[in-house]
Amino acid sequence: MMSYFLELTFSGLSRGSIYALIALGYTMVYGIIQLINFAHGEIYMIGAFVALIVSGVLTIYGFSGPAILILAALLAMVYAGAYGYTLEKIAYRPLRNAPRLSPLISAIGMSLFLQNYVMLAQTADFLPFPALIPEFDFMEPVAHLVGSAEAVIFAVTLLAMILLTLLIKKTRIGKAMRATQQDMTMARLSGINVDRVISSTFIIGSVLAALGGVLVGSYIGQINATIGFTAGIKAFTAAVLGGIGNIPGAVLGAFLLGLTEAYAAGYVASAYEDVFAFALLVLILILRPAGLLGRAVRQKV
Amino acid sequence: MRNLSVLSLLLLSLLPVCSLAAEPIKIGVAGAHSGDLAAYGIPSKEAAELVVAAANASGGLLGRPVQLVVMDDQCKPEIAVNVATSLVSAGVTAVLGHICSGATKAALGIYKEAGIPVISPSATTPSLTKSGDYPNFFRTIGADDLQGKFAADFVVEKLKAKRVAVIHDKGDYGKGVADFAKATIEAGGKAKVVLYEGISPGAIDYSAVISKVRGEQADAVIYGGYHPEASKLVAIMKKKRIDIPFFGPDGVKGQGFLDIAGKNAEGVYATGPENYAGLSANQAARAAYVKAYGKEPGTFFDQGYAAAQALLNAIRVAGSTNGATIEKALRSSLVETSIGKIKFDQRGDAEGIGFAVYRVQNGNFVEVK
Numbered sequence: 243m244m245s246y247f248l249e250l251t252f253s254g255l256s257r258g259s260i261y262a263l264i265a266l267g268y269t270m271v272y273g274i275i276q277l278i279n280f281a282h283g284e285i286y287m288i289g290a291f292v293a294l295i296v297s298g299v300l301t302i303y304g305f306s307g308p309a310i311l312i313l314a315a316l317l318a319m320v321y322a323g324a325y326g327y328t329l330e331k332i333a334y335r336p337l338r339n340a341p342r343l344s345p346l347i348s349a350i351g352m353s354l355f356l357q358n359y360v361m362l363a364q365t366a367d368f369l370p371f372p373a374l375i376p377e378f379d380f381m382e383p384v385a386h387l388v389g390s391a392e393a394v395i396f397a398v399t400l401l402a403m404i405l406l407t408l409l410i411k412k413t414r415i416g417k418a419m420r421a422t423q424q425d426m427t428m429a430r431l432s433g434i435n436v437d438r439v440i441s442s443t444f445i446i447g448s449v450l451a452a453l454g455g456v457l458v459g460s461y462i463g464q465i466n467a468t469i470g471f472t473a474g475i476k477a478f479t480a481a482v483l484g485g486i487g488n489i490p491g492a493v494l495g496a497f498l499l500g501l502t503e504a505y506a507a508g509y510v511a512s513a514y515e516d517v518f519a520f521a522l523l524v525l526i527l528i529l530r531p532a533g534l535l536g537r538a539v540r541q542k543v
Numbered sequence: 544m545r546n547l548s549v550l551s552l553l554l555l556s557l558l559p560v561c562s563l564a565a566e567p568i569k570i571g572v573a574g575a576h577s578g579d580l581a582a583y584g585i586p587s588k589e590a591a592e593l594v595v596a597a598a599n600a601s602g603g604l605l606g607r608p609v610q611l612v613v614m615d616d617q618c619k620p621e622i623a624v625n626v627a628t629s630l631v632s633a634g635v636t637a638v639l640g641h642i643c644s645g646a647t648k649a650a651l652g653i654y655k656e657a658g659i660p661v662i663s664p665s666a667t668t669p670s671l672t673k674s675g676d677y678p679n680f681f682r683t684i685g686a687d688d689l690q691g692k693f694a695a696d697f698v699v700e701k702l703k704a705k706r707v708a709v710i711h712d713k714g715d716y717g718k719g720v721a722d723f724a725k726a727t728i729e730a731g732g733k734a735k736v737v738l739y740e741g742i743s744p745g746a747i748d749y750s751a752v753i754s755k756v757r758g759e760q761a762d763a764v765i766y767g768g769y770h771p772e773a774s775k776l777v778a779i780m781k782k783k784r785i786d787i788p789f790f791g792p793d794g795v796k797g798q799g800f801l802d803i804a805g806k807n808a809e810g811v812y813a814t815g816p817e818n819y820a821g822l823s824a825n826q827a828a829r830a831a832y833v834k835a836y837g838k839e840p841g842t843f844f845d846q847g848y849a850a851a852q853a854l855l856n857a858i859r860v861a862g863s864t865n866g867a868t869i870e871k872a873l874r875s876s877l878v879e880t881s882i883g884k885i886k887f888d889q890r891g892d893a894e895g896i897g898f899a900v901y902r903v904q905n906g907n908f909v910e911v912k
Binding site: 250260368369385386389391458462468469476503505507511513515516 | 749771804
């Protein structure tokens with residue numbers, strides 16, 4: 243009974259890790275420019291595709307498994323970062339002073355565009371993704387509880403969270419990001435290049451999403467052009483659950499969502515896992531309309 | 544001008560022959576003969592032509608020649624309705640077709656009103672027969688739900704499973720297969736369905752469901768759905784060291800599954816249409832095709848050939864071109880066809896045909912005897 247519980251917990255944690263990596267992009271962008279970047283799920287998908295192509299090429303050149311994983315992940319992150327930067331530059335920056343609805347529609351448009359672009363340029367079919375995460379021998383005794391891939395996903399996510407926290411708390415750009423989040427006008431007046439800060443936010447979010455894409459691809463062994471949609475919706479839910487705009491909130495929300503889904507599937511019925519996930523969202527928003535860690539902003543009248 | 548005169552001469556020369564011979568029995572052939580899905584329709588059309596040519600060569604049917612009226616519906620329901628109307632007004636006795644389930648369903652109402660029997664080589668949607676709405680409908684291919692029953696019987700009888708987990712993707716096709724598998728196992732009483740679960744296609748991870756399979760100590764999994772989710776499920780089972788048989792429907796039996804699941808596909812079972820190559824009637828039909836067309840026949844050729852054979856036999860047995868009499872003959876008379884000896888049950892499904900079990904060995908689906 244205990245081992246069943248643990249098994250579900252690990253499943254929920256690895257799922258939550260993926261949600262967290264994507265949710266961070268949503269929440270950081272929202273925190274700074276109050277935009278819900280609906281194309282974020284597509285960046286995750288593009289990250290997975292880049293990793294697939296890179297790993298295919300590297301396999302031909304005879305690289306070993308872990309080396310392929312690291313190189314493919316790095317290149318996917320660079321590529322996705324470039325996509326995130328370009329996305330902001332062409333789809334959102336021209337609308338910076340437009341009513342809030344305009345960039346939202348622009349975001350939905352970009353999401354559809356990127357998805358169909360990958361379908362046309364690559365394929366609409368499912369593609370096999372190599373199992374880049376190796377099976378560790380020392381994990382063998384507990385393989386029935388937690389797989390090597392799940393452990394790697396969780397560990398990499400934790401590492402990414404720590405690095406992100408350091409970046410935001412300790413570095414110059416992190417300070418500038420916090421300042422821009424608090425008050426964009428005031429930040430600009432005190433000499434912060436706000437456009438550059440926003441660009442960096444998009445790049446960081448995209449890099450994390452691509453990392454999620456690579457990890458998921460090598461965990462489940464297949465990708466296609468539409469994987470960004472479901473993952474994006476779930477990660478967005480996680481971000482709202484934790485309080486959108488709040489970085490620790492997004493991580494908390496993601497793990498809560500992942501665990502809820504795993505327990506719902508394990509103890510009730512997997513047909514209802516989405517029902518439980520969204521029921522949780524509704525419940526939390528009723529009790530805390532700003533999300534778990536979100537701060538309710540009082541409207542000035 | 545000269546062409547026209549030759550044509551009229553030909554017509555004149557034909558006239559006395561026609562008036563001497565009896566009025567031909569017309570049989571409609573409807574299906575996709577052009578467009579994306581033409582590859583599914585043309586082989587059955589060619590099969591019908593071969594069967595009819597053979598019948599005419601040996602003196603026709605009821606002393607009358609048989610004539611085919613071939614019409615293309617491109618597998619589109621709206622075109623199928625027009626095709627059906629034209630065939631009815633052309634005075635056909637019976638129809639061989641249509642090919643796609645959607646087009647067949649759209650056309651069936653028109654044939655039903657006209658009292659014309661329809662026999663399809665390929666429309667597999669269960670409700671076409673199970674609903675009882677179309678007493679004039681027959682088919683020479685197994686319905687989707689038959690696979691569920693077949694899979695359940697195999698898992699219980701051959702694999703000796705006692706605790707079966709049934710998983711489906713919540714879609715019409717997948718859930719249909721899963722429901723029938725579950726009902727069969729429960730009715731049989733030899734094994735228990737310990738888990739019946741729906742999964743969401745496209746979800747990131749199915750490991751919670753697989754944990755549940757272990758938690759219930761299942762000794763076999765029957766899955767209803769398509770290959771992308773099936774490959775995820777087998778991959779997770781492998782990761783979690785759960786080594787029990789995994790059984791999929793024909794939505795899994797294909798190259799797509801082998802490509803995506805890769806090494807994890809080894810040992811997976813799947814149902815698919817039976818392999819009829821061992822039957823002498825089938826070998827004869829295929830040889831006739833190769834002789835006439837110089838290549839191997841395509842998809843649904845066997846089923847189309849059998850449908851034409853069953854239809855001509857029923858007209859012969861009925862001794863008339865009356866729709867109701869032919870339907871009765873289809874239900875009562877056992878006929879030797881290219882897919883074996885068949886007749887049709889009350890609802891129009893062929894008895895004695897079905898699916899075979901295949902298993903992945905060295906990256907290929909191999910039939911399990």
